[in-house]
Amino acid sequence: MSYDVLIAGGGNAALCAAICAARGGARVLVAEAAPKAMRGGNTRHTRNCRVAHDEGNGILTGPYPVDEYLDDLMRVTKGNTDTELAELTLQRSKEIWDFLEAQGVRFQPSLGGTLSLGRTNAFFLGGGRSMLNALYRMAEDLGVAIRYDTRVAAIEVEDGFFLGATLEAEWDGDHPRSERIEARAFVAASGGFEANLDWLEEGWGPAARNFLIRGTPYNTGGVLRLMLDAGADRVGEADQCHAVAVDGRAPKFDGGIVTRLDCVPFGIVVNAQGQRFYDEGEDFWPKRYAIWGRLVAAQPDQIGHVIIDAKSADLFMPSVFPPEIDDDLDGLAGKIGVAPDTLRKTVDDFNAACRPGTFDHTIHDDCRTEGLDPPKSHWARPIETPPFRAYTLRPGITFTYMGVRVNRDARVLFDGTASPNVFAAGEIMAGNVLGQGYLAGIGMTIGTVFGRIAGETAARAISNREPAS
Amino acid sequence: MTRVDLPSLATASQSEVARQMQVCNACRYCEGLCAVFPAMERRRVFTEGDVDYLANLCHNCGACHYDCQYAPPHPFAVNVPQAMAELREESYARFAWPQALGPVFARNGVWIALVSALAVAGFILGFALLADPGALTASGDFYAVMPHDAMVAVFAPVFLFSLLALALSLRRFWRTADDAHPVPVTLAALWQAMREAAALRYFDGGGMGCMSQSERPDRHRRTFHHLTFYGFLLCFASTSSGTLMHYLLDWPAPYPWWAPPKLLGVPGGLGLVIGAAGLIWYDWRRDPALLPERRTGMGAAFTWTLLALGATGLALYWLRETPAMGVLLAVHLGVVFAFFVTMPYGKFVHGLYRFAALVRHAHEGRAHDVQEAEAPTEGRVRT
Numbered sequence: 001m002s003y004d005v006l007i008a009g010g011g012n013a014a015l016c017a018a019i020c021a022a023r024g025g026a027r028v029l030v031a032e033a034a035p036k037a038m039r040g041g042n043t044r045h046t047r048n049c050r051v052a053h054d055e056g057n058g059i060l061t062g063p064y065p066v067d068e069y070l071d072d073l074m075r076v077t078k079g080n081t082d083t084e085l086a087e088l089t090l091q092r093s094k095e096i097w098d099f100l101e102a103q104g105v106r107f108q109p110s111l112g113g114t115l116s117l118g119r120t121n122a123f124f125l126g127g128g129r130s131m132l133n134a135l136y137r138m139a140e141d142l143g144v145a146i147r148y149d150t151r152v153a154a155i156e157v158e159d160g161f162f163l164g165a166t167l168e169a170e171w172d173g174d175h176p177r178s179e180r181i182e183a184r185a186f187v188a189a190s191g192g193f194e195a196n197l198d199w200l201e202e203g204w205g206p207a208a209r210n211f212l213i214r215g216t217p218y219n220t221g222g223v224l225r226l227m228l229d230a231g232a233d234r235v236g237e238a239d240q241c242h243a244v245a246v247d248g249r250a251p252k253f254d255g256g257i258v259t260r261l262d263c264v265p266f267g268i269v270v271n272a273q274g275q276r277f278y279d280e281g282e283d284f285w286p287k288r289y290a291i292w293g294r295l296v297a298a299q300p301d302q303i304g305h306v307i308i309d310a311k312s313a314d315l316f317m318p319s320v321f322p323p324e325i326d327d328d329l330d331g332l333a334g335k336i337g338v339a340p341d342t343l344r345k346t347v348d349d350f351n352a353a354c355r356p357g358t359f360d361h362t363i364h365d366d367c368r369t370e371g372l373d374p375p376k377s378h379w380a381r382p383i384e385t386p387p388f389r390a391y392t393l394r395p396g397i398t399f400t401y402m403g404v405r406v407n408r409d410a411r412v413l414f415d416g417t418a419s420p421n422v423f424a425a426g427e428i429m430a431g432n433v434l435g436q437g438y439l440a441g442i443g444m445t446i447g448t449v450f451g452r453i454a455g456e457t458a459a460r461a462i463s464n465r466e467p468a469s
Numbered sequence: 470m471t472r473v474d475l476p477s478l479a480t481a482s483q484s485e486v487a488r489q490m491q492v493c494n495a496c497r498y499c500e501g502l503c504a505v506f507p508a509m510e511r512r513r514v515f516t517e518g519d520v521d522y523l524a525n526l527c528h529n530c531g532a533c534h535y536d537c538q539y540a541p542p543h544p545f546a547v548n549v550p551q552a553m554a555e556l557r558e559e560s561y562a563r564f565a566w567p568q569a570l571g572p573v574f575a576r577n578g579v580w581i582a583l584v585s586a587l588a589v590a591g592f593i594l595g596f597a598l599l600a601d602p603g604a605l606t607a608s609g610d611f612y613a614v615m616p617h618d619a620m621v622a623v624f625a626p627v628f629l630f631s632l633l634a635l636a637l638s639l640r641r642f643w644r645t646a647d648d649a650h651p652v653p654v655t656l657a658a659l660w661q662a663m664r665e666a667a668a669l670r671y672f673d674g675g676g677m678g679c680m681s682q683s684e685r686p687d688r689h690r691r692t693f694h695h696l697t698f699y700g701f702l703l704c705f706a707s708t709s710s711g712t713l714m715h716y717l718l719d720w721p722a723p724y725p726w727w728a729p730p731k732l733l734g735v736p737g738g739l740g741l742v743i744g745a746a747g748l749i750w751y752d753w754r755r756d757p758a759l760l761p762e763r764r765t766g767m768g769a770a771f772t773w774t775l776l777a778l779g780a781t782g783l784a785l786y787w788l789r790e791t792p793a794m795g796v797l798l799a800v801h802l803g804v805v806f807a808f809f810v811t812m813p814y815g816k817f818v819h820g821l822y823r824f825a826a827l828v829r830h831a832h833e834g835r836a837h838d839v840q841e842a843e844a845p846t847e848g849r850v851r852t
């Protein structure tokens with residue numbers, strides 16, 4: 001069987017590409033490595049998409065001009081971005097709302113506890129899986145063939161020209177079935193390699209074994225590896241990843257959004273030896289939570305424990321797992337496996353260093369420590385009101401940055417030259433725009449913008465029709 | 470932190486709902502789908518009263534199952550519609566008055582409905598056969614088959630008992646929820662709940678439609694529910710108008726086609742038949758993942774009874790001048806009797822509890838300043 005466009009992956013980028021290629025008249029095959037029930041990669045776990053817009057629309061609470069978006073991007077990436085592609089992405093992010101709505105995706109106001117994103121980010125009604133369901137329905141209605149449980153296991157690329165690929169159905173079982181598929185264009189939209197612990201270990205050393213993967217276990221980077229081996233140009237380094245501190249009891253994969261913990265600024269964080277290691281009150285949590293993944297990754301056994309007392313118990317978003325609770329610190333230390341004497345000394349030292357102040361978690365308040373190393377700059381209140389609670393932290397990997405280089409047509413570059421028929425969209429090329437850092441909701445923006453471009457350009461590339469202006 | 474209040478959670482279904490709500494409270498992606506999620510977000514502890522309330526606030530539209538990234542085979546195994554349906558069915562039996570009857574009906578509801586309908590129909594037929602067999606076939610006159618006073622003597626006590634049982638069950642439901650979070654009943658909340666119930670506002674997956682067979686939403690299930698509900702109201706109004714005309718205007722049946730009992734009854738009967746048939750079809754095609762693991766059959770008994778009510782009523786309307794009249798009347802009255810008997814112990818109560826839950830939700834929504842996501846609907850005009 002032969003197709004016009006073969007798409008590797010089944011998340012947002014893949015589906016946007018599939019829909020646009022099908023609308024462009026192409027016969028499209030989507031190969032999704034996951035079974036149907038788990039389809040959609042990390043897109044399943046998303047909740048919003050950051051879109052530029054010149055005015056609010058009743059759901060988005062105010063304007064978010066392209067220039068402001070660009071400033072934000074420059075700030076978080078520290079300029080580590082391809083400016084041409086960044087401007088293209090943000091400019092075209094203006095079309096995302098209407099595009100997704102036309103595919104049946106619905107939006108809702110920002111969720112409880114995320115008001116700060118109400119102006120900039122379009123939240124999907126029902127979350128990312130609902131959004132995906134709409135895209136899949138549309139793709140099916142447009143005649144896109146979708147194969148689940150089927151991975152792209154090999155690709156044939158000659159001097160940057162795609163000839164065909166080997167698909168492996170039921171690859172996860174005992175009897176995988178291989179099939180060679182010819183197609184006139186190939187779109188790589190298979191996400192990053194964050195679920196590939198061996199690959200993470202190359203960048204991070206043995207500590208990577210203790211990382212939790214927040215998203216899908218299917219993003220093992222197989223296609224990325226195939227593309228790099230075929231000579232595609234690379235962006236980013238293997239040790240670059242977005243890592244946050246998540247609940248240590250989360251499952252190894254797919255814990256998703258619920259395993260995040262927002263309690264760090266309200267207490268102290270100690271490592272397995274009962275020692276503090278960073279300023280917990282440095283800044284507001286949304287601005288800091290992305291550094292705690294790395295901080296915890298650098299600790300022995302890649303573990304940390306947040307200790308709070310009863311005063312702070314209900315000040316943050318509810319956690320999915322209940323904390324360890326005890327009326328005295330020694331008991332709590334036992335429950336989390338930290339030596340009671342050290343924990344007590346750490347807490348006593350901290351309590352003694354807390355200066356009196358007026359606690360207010362909505363501002364940079366004046367509750368801070370004095371003469372303590374590391375200090376706690378804000379929201380420092382003595383931990384003295386039982387019962388005491390402990391939450392265990394581990395590094396949780398959201399995604400990796402390393403990918404393939406593309407141009408503004410989403411064509412993959414081989415030795416600096418754009419391929420005639422190999423395209424990439426989504427996480428696998430996000431590093432072109434997001435060289436480092438993170439801006440909430442930009443992952444879906446990059447995937448949607450480049451998925452659309454890849455699908456449209458691929459459909460045009462395989463026919464003689466004049467490109468639409 | 471959200472807490473599951475174990476000691477207060479008496480049953481497995483309650484703890485399962487509490488467990489899932491704890492996941493949802495950390496996630497909140499479904500906030501815009503219906504009333505359940507904003508109501509859940511107002512709580513940090515989930516007790517018996519809370520979960521019973523939330524379960525009855527759920528309209529079982531199915532959307533949050535297909536939208537959930539933690540649905541099985543994910544190890545968190547979140548399936549809110551299923552867990553809620555299971556707890557709802559169980560709670561119907563728990564709140565039933567007298568308590569002893571709840572479980573009996575929950576287990577044997579279908580048979581009780583069927584047997585009582587047949588028994589009463591048989592009784593009326595036998596009665597008429599003994600008294601005056603000719604009345605069954607010839608006259609077109611209901612009261613020749615069963616005199617009006619006899620009808621009242623049989624049906625009034627059952628109906629009044631059922632009303633009492635319903636009122637006491639409702640009170641029990643309200644009090645359990647009050648134990649967790651007491652709220653007064655205000656006119657404003659009643660009015661809002663009436664509007665939401667009349668429109669089935671939360672029966673549409675946040676604007677996309679119900680998902681009962683797959684992740685493809687559709688709006689017809691809600692249409693069929695509307696037909697059933699308003700059909701039932703019309704039938705009720707028809708019967709009430711007949712009673713009023715009988716006693717106040719001294720104008721006994723039969724009535725001409727333009728009299729209120731007929732004008733209300735015929736469209737009502739049609740609505741019941743089409744609506745109930747549609748709901749039965751949806752129920753039959755429902756994705757097994759959404760069904761409670763322990764099904765009682767009470768839901769099916771209820772829709773089939775409604776279908777039979779409408780169908781026998783209409784048949785009586787069209788065939789009353791034919792020899793089939795007597796048998797049809799007996800069967801119709803048998804179904805009415807079965808409906809009254811099972812009312813307080815079957816799926817009928819879902820309307821009451823859900824309405825009470827909406828009142829509670831309306832009040833909480835007003836009292837607390839939690840911003841509720843307004844569900845965007847298809848074709849929404851953006852300003």
Ligand SMILES: Cc1cc2nc3c(=O)[nH]c(=O)nc-3n(C[C@H](O)[C@H](O)[C@H](O)COP(=O)(O)OP(=O)(O)OC[C@H]3O[C@@H](n4cnc5c(N)ncnc54)[C@H](O)[C@@H]3O)c2cc1C
Pocket residue numbers: 008009010011012013014031032033034039040041042043044045046047048049050150151152153189190191192214215216218219220221222223255256257397398399425426427428440441442443444445447
């Ligand atoms: C918990 C969590 C929350 C997030 N929240 C947000 C958010 O709110 N907003 C936002 O913008 N971003 C968010 N992100 C980031 C976002 O998920 C990604 O940026 C986005 O999903 C990337 O889309 P994609 O289509 O490129 O990849 P994915 O959605 O990950 O899809 C990759 C697909 O490729 C498939 N695949 C992998 N290998 C193969 C192969 N060899 N053959 C065939 N198929 C293969 C996978 O099965 C999967 O379907 C979040 C990430 C996580 C982990």
Ligand code: SF4
Pocket residue numbers: 127492493494496497498499500533534536537538539540547549
């Ligand atoms: S049903 Fe699933 S997606 Fe929806 S709020 Fe609950 S956990 Fe989140």
Ligand code: SF4
Pocket residue numbers: 502503504505506526527528529530531532533534549550553671674
């Ligand atoms: S009404 Fe629908 S969306 Fe709401 S809890 Fe019930 S099944 Fe889920």
